[in-house]
Structure formats: structure tokens, C-alpha cells
Amino acid sequence: MNDSLHQAARQLRQHIHQFVALSDEEWHGLEPHLSIIHLKKNQFMVTQGVVASQIGFVLEGIFRQFYTKEGEERTTYFFFDQQLIAAYMSCITARPSPVSIEALSDATCLVFPYPVLKALFSQYTGWQEFGRLFAEYVMVALEERMAGLLMLSPEERYLALLEGDQRHLLQRVPQHYIATYLGITPVSMSRIRNRIIPK
Amino acid sequence: MNDSLHQAARQLRQHIHQFVALSDEEWHGLEPHLSIIHLKKNQFMVTQGVVASQIGFVLEGIFRQFYTKEGEERTTYFFFDQQLIAAYMSCITARPSPVSIEALSDATCLVFPYPVLKALFSQYTGWQEFGRLFAEYVMVALEERMAGLLMLSPEERYLALLEGDQRHLLQRVPQHYIATYLGITPVSMSRIRNRIIPK
DNA sequence: ATCTGTTCTTATCTTTTGTTATCGTTTTGG
DNA sequence: CCAAAACGATAACAAAAGATAAGAACAGAT
Numbered sequence A, B: 001m002n003d004s005l006h007q008a009a010r011q012l013r014q015h016i017h018q019f020v021a022l023s024d025e026e027w028h029g030l031e032p033h034l035s036i037i038h039l040k041k042n043q044f045m046v047t048q049g050v051v052a053s054q055i056g057f058v059l060e061g062i063f064r065q066f067y068t069k070e071g072e073e074r075t076t077y078f079f080f081d082q083q084l085i086a087a088y089m090s091c092i093t094a095r096p097s098p099v100s101i102e103a104l105s106d107a108t109c110l111v112f113p114y115p116v117l118k119a120l121f122s123q124y125t126g127w128q129e130f131g132r133l134f135a136e137y138v139m140v141a142l143e144e145r146m147a148g149l150l151m152l153s154p155e156e157r158y159l160a161l162l163e164g165d166q167r168h169l170l171q172r173v174p175q176h177y178i179a180t181y182l183g184i185t186p187v188s189m190s191r192i193r194n195r196i197i198p199k
Numbered sequence C: 001a002t003c004t005g006t007t008c009t010t011a012t013c014t015t016t017t018g019t020t021a022t023c024g025t026t027t028t029g030g
Numbered sequence D: 001c002c003a004a005a006a007c008g009a010t011a012a013c014a015a016a017a018g019a020t021a022a023g024a025a026c027a028g029a030t
Helices: A002-017 A024-033 A088-093 A114-123 A125-151 A154-163 A175-181 A186-196 B002-017 B024-033 B088-093 B114-123 B125-151 B154-163 B175-181 B186-196
Strands: A035-039 A044-046 A054-060 A063-069 A072-079 A099-103 A107-113 B035-039 B044-046 B054-060 B063-069 B072-079 B099-103 B107-113
Touching (some): A002 A035, A002 A107, A024 A107, A024 A114, A024 A125, A054 A114, A072 A175, A114 A125, A114 B125, A125 B114, A125 B125, A175 A186, B024 B107, B024 B114, B024 B125, B107 B114, B175 B186
Antiparallel strands (some): A063 A072, B035 B107, B044 B099, B063 B072
């Protein structure tokens, strides 16, 4: 049974390796703090208003991150397989999370506490470097997201999604979540689809 | 004459100190690479399409960062006194910058090459930590910017600006730049102002 | 298999925003 | 100091998006 934990840990290390090559010692600083959680569809991993303290790594499943305002939800991000998942901003700032993260399917995650990661930052240069590179990675993603919202029309944003890497993955999420991700209403997105598909 | 350079360097060190306390040795790794540049109003500090390699620190002046698309410009950020200024994304990714940065007034900056900073990252733990904290700082700012664009109406975004820290500084920049910063046209922003001021 | 709730489309109506053009006013450069 | 350019407000019209509601297709649960 612990096999699955070890295998998952290996996957996470592989993922982190894309950012930085950690020594075995550095890696072993994190490994004992890993555990696996299972979530049912529609279960929350992070709840708005609570200070987030867990970092996850998606082993299986789909998640959405969203803001709520006057009962209306706006999706800001989708998380898929083999991705780090967290209300990272809340972890960093230690302020209550403005967003919730919800499983859109039954899901499995490897998780560990952010305080552990933070301690590793100051303890090991490899982890400190990972912290920088990961933050830079998120930064670039956010900049592109912001630029899209500012520069592209709703139709262009939809088309960009269709051409993106996550094209096929997004087919598994309800369209009204995608609509709010694009900053428009589901009705408006339906019109856009209608306008485009005929081609 | 070198006095001004030293004084500027002290200001930069003070600014960086908000992120991390550098040892004298760490600081001296950067100091020799600092220089001062003067820009005239409307002069570009970073040009779209060129790989940026300079980090600046605004000593005096106002700057705007903007995207261009089919001749239309959208401002993504304003930079003021005592702020680090760069097409950081371009520096990090070593890809041509999608944005330009333009002085909106005669300006003075302290500058240094990004490659120097990058070398300091791997050489000193203090600098590595600064790299992480700075990236995290930018990340949080971008997340808030994105959330604003996704969650707030144009009018709410304008009101948020009026209540922001940079309230007074923004009075010195032409309104049509602010309009594109909010993701709307100058005409639309004029309507919003009209709608609001009567109160 | 049926029932219930969700999801998506479509239609209608309203509101908001963009577009274009005009007109004072201010700023800037020669 | 003057002419030209830039700036901001406003009006009129067109285009796009939001709100709401109705209905069809689909999935999940009992």
C-alpha cells in the first residue's frame, strides 16, 4: 500500500526536476512529509477565507480555482495531472485565501505542508533555487493570462484556448466554467461557439 | 559626480532590504555593475521585440509598460520612484520582450545587467533568496491585477484605482493611458468619470 | 428505467461598450 | 509667442455583451 506513495513521490520529484536538480539529501528533506489524499467530485481542497497551508501535486483528477463575488463564481485556473496545485498566494502571504479550489472529478493528490517547504528554502540552496524558479514560472503564466484578458477580445481568448496545450483536457470540464475563465457569461460563450464552428 | 551614483546605490540597497538583508559581501557583488542612465520623456527603456537584459531602479520619473497589437497600445503597468523596473519576463525567459517600457517624463534610473543578477543568484544564498522573494512579490501583484480584470466591472476597477496607494502618482499620467490600463477606451472612461464625479 | 438536476443552446430584450467625429482646452516645440 | 499637436469631454450610432427565460439533451441516483 505504501507503494503508491513511493511511486507518487517519484513522480513529484520528476516534476520538480524540471525546475532544478535536487540532491538526494535535499529531496529527503521533503519526502517524510508527503502524504496522499483522495477527494470526491465537488470537494474543496482550499476554501475561500481560510489561510492555505498545503501544497498539492495532482496525481489524478481535474481542479478549478475560482473567486466568488456576490454569489457569482469566476474561474481563474484549471489544474490537471502532474501539476503542482495550491493557493500559493495565500501560502506565501499567510493571508486568508481569496480563492477556493474544487475538484471537478474524483481526484488524488500528493500533499505536503507549505511551512515544510518554507523551512527547506532557508535550509538548502537547491530548494531556495526551486522556490525562485517556481515563482518565476507562475509569474510568467500569470503575466500571459493578464495580457490575454487585456489584449484579446472574448472571441480571441476562446480561440487561444482551442489552440492551447490543454485543449483536450478542457473538453472534460463544463463549459460554463470555461466561460467564466474567459471573463464572459456562458450564454455569450455559446454565441461565440456558434459564430465560429460553422467554418 | 560619483556621489550621485553612491547615493542612488544606497537607495537601491535600501529597497532590496525590504525583501532580504544582504551581507556587505553580497551587496558588493552587485555594486560595481551599477550605472546611471538618463531618459528623455517618451524615450524607450525596453523595446518590444528585443530581448531585455537590463534591470532598472527608478530614481526619478514615471514609466509605463505596454503591449502593442495592430497599432493599439494597452498599458499593463506604471512604474514610479523607488521601484524596480524591467521587462522581467523577457530577462527570465531570454525571449524577445512582448512589451515596451517608455518614460512618461524625463527620468533617471540606476541600472545593471540581468546576467549579473543571475550570476549572483547561484553565487550567494542571500541573492537567491532575494530572487525568490522578488518573484513572489511580482506574482502576487500580477494575481491581483488579473483578479481585478476578471472580477470587477470597468467602473469598479476605476474606483479601485482611485482608492489605491498610487492615487496621487496617477494624476500625473495622461488619462488615455489609464483607460487602456483598465481595459477600456478613453471614451468609456470619460463616461465613467462623468457617472461618478457628480456624487 | 424513471426521475431529477445539470448543462448547453436559443431567443428576446436591455444595458454597456466601442466607434467615429466634433469641439474647446492645454501642452509642446520651434 | 505662436502654430501644431495632444488631450479630454461629449454626442450619435453601431456592435457586443449581459440578463432572463424557455426548452432540449444528458448524466447520475434511486
